[in-house]
Amino acid sequence: MITAVRTPESLAAAVGHAAAGGRLMAGGTVVMAQVNSGSVGSPELVSLRRAGIGGISLDGSAARIGATTTLAEVEESPELAFLRDAVRSIASPAIRSLATVGGNLFVPQPYGDLAVCLLALDATVEIAGPDGSREVPVDVVLANGVAPGEVVTAVRLAVPAPGTWFYHKAMRRKLNSAAIVAVAAVVGTAGGVVTSARIALGGVAPRPVRAVSAEGVLIGRPLETDVLDEAGRAARGDIEPFDDAYASAWYRARVLPVHLRRAFLG
Amino acid sequence: MASQVVNLRVNERSREFLAAPGTSLLSSLRDALGLMAAKRGCAQGSCGTCTVLLDGRPVMSCLVAVETVDGASVRTLEGVARDGELDEVQAAFLEGFATQCGFCTAGMIMSAEALLDRNPDPTREDVVEAISGNVCRCTGYGPIVDAILDAAARRRP
Amino acid sequence: MAKLRGRGYASVNYPTGMNLGGDPSQALIHATTTGTFVVSLSSVDLGQGLKTVVAQCAAETLGLPMENILVDTADTDTGPHCMGTFASRGTHRVGNAVIMAAAEAREVMLAVAAEELEVDAGDLETDGTGYIQVKGAEEKRVHITDLALAAHFTHGRTISGRGIFLKEKNDPVPETGEMDPDSCQAHACTVAVVEVDDETGVVEVLEMHNAYEIGRALNPAMVAQQVEGGAWMGMSHALFESTEPYYPTRDHGPGDFNEYLMPGPADIPMYHNAILERPAGNGPFGAKGIGEMTANAPIPAIANAIFDACGVRLDTMPFTPERVLRGLDELRGNHH
Structure with a gap:
């Protein structure tokens, strides 16, 4: 009550x-x-609606997104256009008008697709509390939450260079459904091979996870089918899949390599 | 803490009412203001029957704590007809047989109004996305999508 | 990686109405002072459009416009008896009862008009717009509004009628098992076209072709509503819905409309519908019921289409991606 x-x-x-x-x-x-x-x-x-912690600002490629910025506002923001497909894969318009960037950090998987994106983007989280402010990598907040009395005030991220951002979410239906497997990645290539990779996965563990095993397979190799298949199989070592009403742990692990490949090759 | 006095502009009229702590916008519309079009379907934001426009945006009114939006403007289905005349969306639903039991209809129409207010020339995909949060158990969605596209055509000059 | 396309069909014949201990519905019709004909029922319109069909039957039988009909339903304390809205019985039983009541009311209406116009009732006809007129001498006519007023205040007559349709209780013949449990049977066939993603097991229904033989389509647009709405529900049962996703355990039973999976507006196929009419001798204007049957044929049609597409034979709903994928693994000798 x-x-x-x-x-x-x-x-x-x-x-x-x-x-x-x-x-x-x-x-x-x-x-x-x-x-x-x-x-x-x-x-x-x-x-937190009127606490003054909304708004999106861009300084070069450094974006700062206030915690109470709604997903709809992210969707409409020209600065964050690269996140549009990811945001539109979350719930429905009448939820996106309310749900916030900050709130998405605290929902359990298989919800929380924006948090998966922020992990891939190596975002940081600004936190205000009774003892002052701090800024930490997003995976710290995803793993530990925040202390009692603390309020997430913003996330910061670097807008990825064109052609380096990848996102794919497998769902039981085409819109408005939770992740079976979600893949978000910032992958750089040069001379036809991968030079850097940050891959985050959703739907396959209680919290968003970095697919470090897959990243290791990709470095120095081209983004081609057989390489991605190998990376996808390696990624099975990074996940702790669960059963839920959408899919079983068996199924999620089984199709992870398929969706990892499709995130990059379509 | 006692009930709070909340002020909203609802369908272009100023309304004032009491809300107990934690009351949703949906409950206030139905119980305090007698506006019954928005429905209680799931209380979780997964069915869309409570969809109304809040400051022009479609929201699940069952998930809005009404005290936190004091001063906002709200539009419900009751505010859609103009001078007793059905608007284009309502007329298209009626003439397109896009309603059966009617339980989803208020939410569907408000989602459609929100779409057409921003995008007067939507594609089929735009319409499908606009109603992706509104569950219908009767029609199979096809006639609803057709009616919204029809309404858009009627509304364009 | 391949998207495998397949086609399957299934057909159904479906009874109109049930046996019960006898299955009656009753209707009463009376005219108000201004010529509105109130059809009193206990029957329920739950969105399938029974009120519209009833108004059509009444208007057609009375020879008056739909605008003159007011359908007043569902006060079971006071209304004439109805067994309920189920077993696809509504249009058939209630329609027949309404036609019977309207036929009696029409006779009274013509008798009062005959008195009013000083002619024989047999010389009168209705023009469908509200006038009762003398055949071959249309200028000699009276409008129903004036006639109803005259019936009340000049002639002292009630323009009203009573109707009932009863499907009598039928017991099986002990020696042979024969019985007559329903009033008539409607028929349908669905052809489903699906695409199976052979890497994920995801099934997408691309098209559903539905042919329905329903006696008489009293309201073709409402028939289409039932056909499409039911086809969607059949697809939903076939591919998505479950209260026990890990049957027989109750683990992860869905708790909301997100977890209780149903296809959304982005997941619907193209529908192609064809209506056939073979009027039923005992149906209202020949109509049979169509309510429940529309979710039936799509389900096995989809199962058969999946089999055609990829060779996986599924007989337990829902045909989830996991079930399809495990079936493909079996066929291909994969063991993950």
Whole structure:
């Protein structure tokens, strides 16, 4: 039973309420579903809607995305056009109008496709708390969350050079469905071979994971079918797949190499 | 904390009502304001029957804590007809047999209005994406997509 | 990597109505003072359009425009009896009851008009726009609005009618098992065209061709609604839906509309529908029922199309990508 919903108009006030035990709520797509089913843990909610932590800014290729930026705003942003396909693979328009970039860091797989992208992009996360601010790599937040009283305020990423960003999400239906396997990657090539690779996978572990084994296979080799098949099989060592209503662990591991290849070759 | 007074501009009218903490926009529309078009289907944002326009954008109103949007403008199906005349989307649904039990229809029409407000000349793919969050159990979706494309054509000069 | 295309078909014949302990529906019709004909029913329109079909049957039988018909349903405390909306019985039973009631009301209407116009009732006809007129002398006529008023305030007559349709209870012949459980049978065939992704097992239904023989399409657009809506539901059952995805355990039973998988608007095939009419002797204007059967044939048609496409024979729904892929692995001797 909810006893209070606060909508602070400053970050400091939001941090204060969070430190006092309030449950943070950004877009509400997770928390309000819990409120509606009577399963939210805390009686006090703290909405971040008016805390002033939205907005997208670009400095060269360095993008800073405020935590309460909605997925719809990312979808419409010319600066982040490379993320458009990824964002449109998430839920539906009426969810994307509410769901936020910050919130996407905290949903369990197989949801959280933007978090998978941020992992591939080597993004960092700005966090404000009662003891001050810090900035950490996104995989730290994905693994550990944030401390009580802390509020994610923004993510920072480098917009990838043209031709280096890859994204593919396998779903049970064409739109509005969770990941069976999601692949997000920033891969650079020169002279016909891979020179750098950051590949993140969704849908195949409780949190987004780096496919380090696949990255290792690709370095120095061309992005061709047999190389990608080998990388995909190697990637099975990086995952901890689970059964759920969408697909079984067996199936996810089985088709991972197929979808890894399709992310690069179509 | 007691109920809060919330002000919204709903279908171009200023409305004021009380909301207990945690009340959704959907509950306020239906229970406080008597606007029954938006439906309770799943309370989780997975069915789309609660879709309304919030500051012009389609949202799952069951997932919006109404106190957090104090001062916003909301458009529901009740605000779509003009002077008692069905608008192009409503007329196209009716004449295109795009409704059977009607439970999804309010949400479908609001998703369509949101689309056409931004994109007056949508492709079939645009329409399909616009309604991708609205579940229909009766029609098989085809007539609904056709009706929205028909409405777009009627609305264009 | 290949997308394998296949085609399969299945057909169904489906009974209209059930036996129960006898299956009746009743209808009552009366005219108001201004010529609106109220059809009182306990029958339920759940979106399939029963109210529209009832209005069509009443209007057609009375010889009046649809605008003169008001269908008043579903107060089971006070309305004339109906068994309910199920077993594809609505159009057939309720339609027949309404026709019977409307026929009686029409007789009364013509009798009152005969008095009003001072002619024989046998010389009268309706023009379909609201007038009751003398055959061959159309200028001698009265509009239903005026007639209804006169019936109430001049002639003291109720323009009304009563109708019932009963499918009598039928017991099987003990020696042979023969019985007569339904009123008539409708027929359908679906041809499904699918594409199977042989690396992922994903099945996409590209087309569904549906032919339905339903006696008489009283409202062709509403028939199309049933055919397409049912085809979608059949495809949904065939490929997506399950409450126990890991049957027989209940693990990971879906908890919301995201997890309870159903195809969305991006996943629908092209539908091609053909309607055939072989009027049923006992149906309203020959109509048979069409409600439930529309989800039936698509399912085995899709199973057969999958078999045609890739050789995997599936007999347990839903035909998930995993089931197809495991089937392909068996055929190809793969063991992962």
